[in-house]
Amino acid sequence: MRHVEPVVSLIAKPQIDWEAIDAYLDEVGGRSWSDRVQNAPSPDAEDLLEFSGRMCYRSWEPGLNPNVSRVRTDSAAYLGNVIGSQHGSVLEHANFTFILHNVSRVLTHELIRHRAGCAYSQESLRYVRLDEVPFWFPEWAREDEELMERSLKVLETLEEHQKWMAEHFKLDEEGTNFAHKKHMTSFMRRFAPEGLGTGIVYTANLRSLRHVVEMRTAPGAEEEIRLVFDKIGRIMQQEAPAIFADYTVEDGAWLPGTRKA
Known part of the structure; x- marks a missing residue:
């Protein structure tokens, strides 16, 4: 892990x-x-x-x-x-494309709900075989020693199981065809946790970005997606300052002076 x-x-x-x-x-x-x-x-x-x-x-x-x-x-x-x-x-009319790296599938499952004005290309675990389980823990979780000890044991077990399955299915043996690799890798992903760090290419126009930054930094939003869209909001203040000039940030929440049209 x-x-x-x-x-x-x-x-x-x-x-x-x-x-x-x-x-x-x-x-x-x-x-x-x-x-x-x-x-x-x-x-x-x-x-x-x-x-x-x-x-x-x-x-x-x-x-x-x-x-x-x-x-x-x-x-x-x-x-x-x-x-x-x-x-x-x-x-x-203006589109921006981001790589969101080391984000969980918890985040991407929520992100892709925002479809209007957006495009997505996500790392596919049907094809990409795991040999480790990259994982993000929020700061409050890292401060809980018992929680971390138990959680790391679970992740290490899942990681070891991925390695065992790859060997068991003979995925690295010479002559193993790609169809077999894809079939087994597709099965193996079922044992990957939803919090697994992954990657997605995210394109959105400015209208959509204003909407999603507001929605996904709100106090009730999931904490990882709040972290990511705070980063996106700060990038956009540099890239399109006139378009994001009406925002104020209060306790991590991006509040527009004018609601999205």
Whole structure:
């Protein structure tokens, strides 16, 4: 048994093709918006949201839409208004992809309930054979000596059983075909605890991320998922500060100034 800590890594985020946007704006008008935003320090994710929101009203600059005589030129203020007016569909254009490493299947079973605006690719224990049982214990559990002693014995027994089954089924003998390995590995996973550390690739758009950060850091949420989404929330404050500017954090709970649209 190996003690592990949940790790969150951001591995992909939006990148704008400014040449394509400029070509479009040269045709319909609004190139001044592009020139201004490209010279600003705002991340591409936020620029993409602003572009998409301005598409709705053709509000890249005054005069393009006769009904719009004045436009906001401060991008953070513009996006703050998008959040405040609950124009949530605009937030769906920007996707972020994370690796959640050393998280339990307790967490992933809860996480995949959030389907709208999300995509998942999880390590499959039908194919991935276990030779150890990585496991996360919360701090309060690590401080309980009797609990830890008993729990570690259980995990060591399960780990040893995985190794025994691999030998018993002759999985490493030369000539053993993959179909047999897959069949036996699928059976062996039934003896893996739900708290086993695993990995999942998680992609979500900003609308979904705001919702899940709020839901899964709430006081009643399971403690591991609270830990993970606190990490995600802190990453997103760096990656899309204008979109997460309305949050306050109280005792680990992320509270938005404006509820999800």
